Amino acid sequence: MMFELLTASVASEILARTADTPRVLRAVELSLAPAFLLVGIGSIMNVMMARIIWIAGRIERLADSDKDNDDIAHASEVEWLRKRRRLVRVAIKFSTAAAVVISFVIAILFVSAYIEPRIGTVVAVLWVVTVALLITGLIYFFRETLLAADGPKIDARP
Template structure:
C-alpha cells in the first residue's frame, strides 16, 4: 500500500469511529430493554400459572393487561433500536465504499443517519413509555413507607 492509501484508509476509519461508538451505545440500550422484556415475560408466566380466586383473578387480569402493554412497548423499542443500529452500520459501509470508489454519497449518508436518529429517538420514547407504565402500575403500601418527620 502506498502512503496515500494508508492515509485515506486512516481518514475513513476516523470518520467511522463516531458511528461505531453510537452502535456501542445502542447495544447497551438494547441490553437494558431486552432485560426488562425478559422480566416482564417471566412475570406474565408466573401470573398466568397462578390465576386463582375471582377477586385475585380480576386483579391479576388487570396486571396481565398492563404487562401485555409493556411487552408490546419493549418489543417495538427493541425493533426501532435494531433498525437504528442497522442504518448506522449501513452508513459506515457506505462511508468506506464511497471513499474507496470516489463516489459522492453525501445525501444518502445524511438521510440514512437522520433515519437512524429518528428510529433511535422513537425507540427511546417507547422505552420511556414502558418505564412510565411500570412505575405507575406499582404502588408501595403506605405501611411500608417511612415518612419523614416535619422539622420544628
Template sequence: MPYSPEVMTIANAIQLSLSPVFMLAGIGALLNVLAGRLARVVDRARALEALHSGASGSEHERHVWELRLLDRRMAIVNRSLFLAVSSAVMTCAVVALLFVAVLLKLHIGQFVAIAFILAMLLLIASLISFMVEVRISLRAIVVRAELLR
C-alpha cells in the same frame, strides 16, 4: 496496475466511521437493557398466569388488570427493540457507505447524511418507546391501599 487506495484514504474513512461505531456500542447497551426488561415482564406474566386460575373476586380482577398491563408493556418493549435494531442496521449502513464512498471516490454525502439521520430518528423513537414503557411499569408497582393498613 490495479487501483489501490492510499493508507491515508483508509485512515480517513476509519476516522469518519468512529462516531457511528460508538453509536452502535450505545445501541448495543440499549438492546441489552430492553431484552432484560422484556425477560422480566415475561417472567412476571408467567407467574401471574399461574396464580390467575386459582384467584377469585377482587384478586382475580387485579390479576387480569396486571396481565393486561404486562401485555401492553411487552408490545411496547418489542416495538422499542425493533426500532433500536433498525437504528443499528442503519448505522451499519452509514459505516459501509462511508467506506464505499471513500474507496470508490463517490460523492454520496447526501445518502450518508440521510442514512445517519434515519438511524438517529429510529434511535430517538426507540428511546421514546422505552420511556413510555418505564412510565407504564410504574403503574404496576403502586402499593395497594389495603396493604397499607
C-alpha cells in the same frame, strides 16, 4: 477467460486503492462516530431486552401460579404487563432498525474512501434516519417506563 481478466482487473484496482494508508486511516476515522453510536444503541437495547425478559417471566409466573384464579387484581396485572411488553417490543424494533441503518452508514463511510461518487448526502440522510428511529424507540421505551412506574390499575368495582 474474460471473467478471470475482469476479476483480476477489479481485484488489482481494489488492492491499489486500499494500499494507500492515509485513505484507510481516513475511512476508519469517518466510521468512528457511527460506531460509537452503534455501541450506544447496543447498550440501550441491552436494557430493553432485560426489561422484556423480566416482563415475559412475570407473565409466565402469574400464569403458572394462578391458573384457577380469576381475581381482578391478577387479570389487571397481566393486562398491565402485556401493555408494557407491547411497548418494549416496539421500542426494540425501532432500536434494531436504527442499529441496522447505522451499520450501513459505517459500511458506506468506509467504502466511500475508495470510490469516486460523492455520497455525503446519502450518509447524511441515513444518519438522520438512524437518529429518528432511535428517538422513536426511546419514546416507546419511555412510555413503557411511565407505565411501569404507574403500576397496574386495579378496578375493584363488581
